Amino acid sequence: MKIFSIKTILLVVLSWGIVFGALSHVGSSGVLFQGQAGAYRVLVNLQPPDVIPGTAQITVYVETGNVKRVHARPIYFRTGAEGAPSSDEILPTPHHAGQFQGIVWLMASGASSVQITLEGDEGIQQLVVPIVAISTAKRDMPAGLGMLLSLLGILLVVILVTAIGASASDGLLRAGNQLTPQQRKTRWLHMGIATVSCLAILYGGSSWWNSWSDDYRQYMYKPLEGKSSVINQNNERVFQLKIDTLSLLQSRQRRTSLSFLVPDHGKLMHLFLVRQHTLDAFAHLHPERRDTTTFEAYLPKLPAGKYLVYADIVQRSGFTETITDTVDIPAFYGKGQLKTDPEDTYVVSDPLNRPKQIPMDENVVICGKPGSKTKLQDGSTVVWEGKSDMAFEAGKPYQLAFEVFDPNGNPALLEPYLGMNGHAAIVRADGSVYIHLHPVGTYSMAAQQTMQTRIADTTRIYRLQNDTKAFRDSIDRYLAHLKTLAPTERDQLLMSSMNSNISHDMKEMKHENRIVFPYAFPKAGQYRIFLQIKRNGQVLTGIFDANVNSTSL
Incomplete structure (x- = not known):
């Protein structure tokens, strides 16, 4: 590694x-x-x-x-x-x-x-x-710098007031003469006027500064908010996410319009559900857009509990966002066989810090660690390269490498999954860190393709289309066309739409059983990695735990 x-x-x-x-x-x-x-x-x-x-x-x-x-x-x-x-x-x-x-x-x-x-x-x-x-926070001025600037300001005011008083009195004297009482009064009068003027200027400057600071807050990035729920639809559990647009109206910085979303890997939204605290139940779903702000997906046979919600979307400019929330999923009812998307998947595993406590479910996988062999749902195995006692260091980029073997122990043939050789989601134990990873990095394919297209365009100032209906209709037609294609054709189309170098990488890696993800864990703690690959038309999920230490000095 x-x-x-x-x-x-x-x-x-x-x-x-x-x-x-x-x-x-x-x-x-x-x-x-x-x-x-x-x-x-x-x-x-x-x-x-x-x-x-x-x-x-x-x-x-x-x-x-x-x-x-x-x-x-x-x-x-x-x-x-x-x-x-x-x-x-x-x-x-x-x-x-x-x-x-x-x-x-x-x-x-x-x-x-x-x-x-x-x-x-x-x-x-x-x-x-x-x-x-995007600026997302405002910090106070360091105390030492504030004190230094205050002392310098007082010194400048004293020098300015003294200079003005002297210019109206001592500066008018002939050599050897003394100030008269009237001239002393004039000096104090001018110094008083100068003091009042300086205080007025300082007050005005302070008011302007506070106004600018308040104005700055309006331009700070505020994540999109959504409200998640589970509704009963014909006796089936359906996940529903409604995106709150109030923050869009209040923000002066944001230029988001939910009518101008573009698909990433052929999906308008990638939704990840992870059971809170234990991280022992995981789903990767692709909700459909019911209206501008509402997305829905049939829930698989996830066990009941409170789940972390991470929903990824991409704007037409390449601006990527994750909507976060929590949702209480009720106990299973209905048949649980309906899928919103053929590539919707879920697994259950042993809870964090409680190994081998496995629930009864047809989609059970055992959580692994570096250096261990972990069995997938179809009997194949995946090995995370590394030593079993390996502890990672926060802030360092790593190559997270996995090898897949078929049930006979031979190198397995990986098929493209959503146009890539694999996907991974990484979640910290407390939910404070989440990332959707690809073998090419931590960025969105749609974002890169958008920028590549923009760079090829020689227009100096780009004017965005404002016809929301025409834009949405074109996206809906594209998504509907993807659904009519066979999985192989769809993956070929998705790969061909990527940057040529990335598309070349995916084609070269197609016949390998090894997949590598670059990532730097941002802070110390426990993490769970959900690796997703595809074999024989089936999406498989492997689960691994990682311990991350603080950055060494």
């Missing part, structure tokens, strides 16, 4: 905001990209800035090929490549061959990307890493 290892003063004082690199995650900032750029295979770790404008930290690991120079520049959806700034050089890291580190300025919030150019023995190649950069 591999381990990879001039902002204005006003902005510094106003806020030290937190920015999420990809908001279709919860608790995982930054973006990991792994893939091919021509003959070069690279891993890119992109950490967004704390505030916008700000600098994103970029680390490029060259896995294959001799790369000599690396450049990076931001490309925003609105202005495209034609309106993008020039590139900044990403410099080689001393004593680390094939590693480059540097920064790139992000001057606009929202959906954007970083275009990375690689120069080496195999020529010049480019890749695009999508990123969502």
Whole structure:
């Protein structure tokens, strides 16, 4: 397993905001990209800035090929490549061959990307890493800086008042003369006027500052909110998610319109349900849109309990979001055989920290750990490469590698699943971290494709279509067309719509039994990994636990 290892003063004082690199995650900032750029295979770790404008930290690991120079520049959806700034050089890291580190300025919030150019023995190649950069928090000014600025302000006021008083008295005296009583009165009068004026200016400045600070709060990112419930529909449990649009109306920063959602991996929404605290029941569903704000899906035979809800959507600009909630699922009733989507899946397993306490269910899988062999629903097995006692370190990028074997112990043939060789969902024990992973990284395929299309467009300022009905109808027709295709045809269509390098990667990996996901656990704690692959037309889910320690200094 591999381990990879001039902002204005006003902005510094106003806020030290937190920015999420990809908001279709919860608790995982930054973006990991792994893939091919021509003959070069690279891993890119992109950490967004704390505030916008700000600098994103970029680390490029060259896995294959001799790369000599690396450049990076931001490309925003609105202005495209034609309106993008020039590139900044990403410099080689001393004593680390094939590693480059540097920064790139992000001057606009929202959906954007970083275009990375690689120069080496195999020529010049480019890749695009999508990123969502949004300020999500406001921090107070550090106490030491506030005290220093206050003392400097008092000193400047004293100097200014004294200078004004002197200019109206001492500055008018001839050499050797003394101030008259009238001149002393004049000096104190002018100093008084200057003091009142300075206080008025300070009060006005303070009011302006507080107003700007309050205005800044209106532009901070606030996640979409949704209300989940389970309804009885013809004696079947149906999950329903209603997205709250009130926050969209109140936010001055947001430009979200739920009528302009685009599918990711052929699905308008990816919904993950995980039983809270124990993480022993898991479902990956694809609800259908009933109206602009309502999505519904038939529930499989999940056991009763309170579940964490993570619902991923993508806007047409490539802006990705995850709607979070909890929902109480009642005890099973009905037949539980109806599926909203053929690729809807679920499994149950042993509870967290209570191994081998397995419920009775036809979709049971035993939770594994690094180095152990875990059996899947069809009798095949999957091995997570690594040592059984391995403890990961927060903040370090890892290659999470899995090998799949058929029931006879031979390397298994993996089939494309939603256009990829596999998917993974990672959830922290307390639910504070969630991410939907792919072998190519932690970003959305739809977001990258959107940015690739925008870069190819030479329009300097992009004007978005505002006809909600026409846009929704076109998306609905596309989704309906996908449903008419056989799984093989659908996966081929989804892969062909991806970036050419990623599509090439998927085709090359199709005949392998090994699948690798790049990921950096954001903080210490217990995590559960839900690995999803496809064999013989069946979606299989393997479950693994990981212990993550705090970052070492």
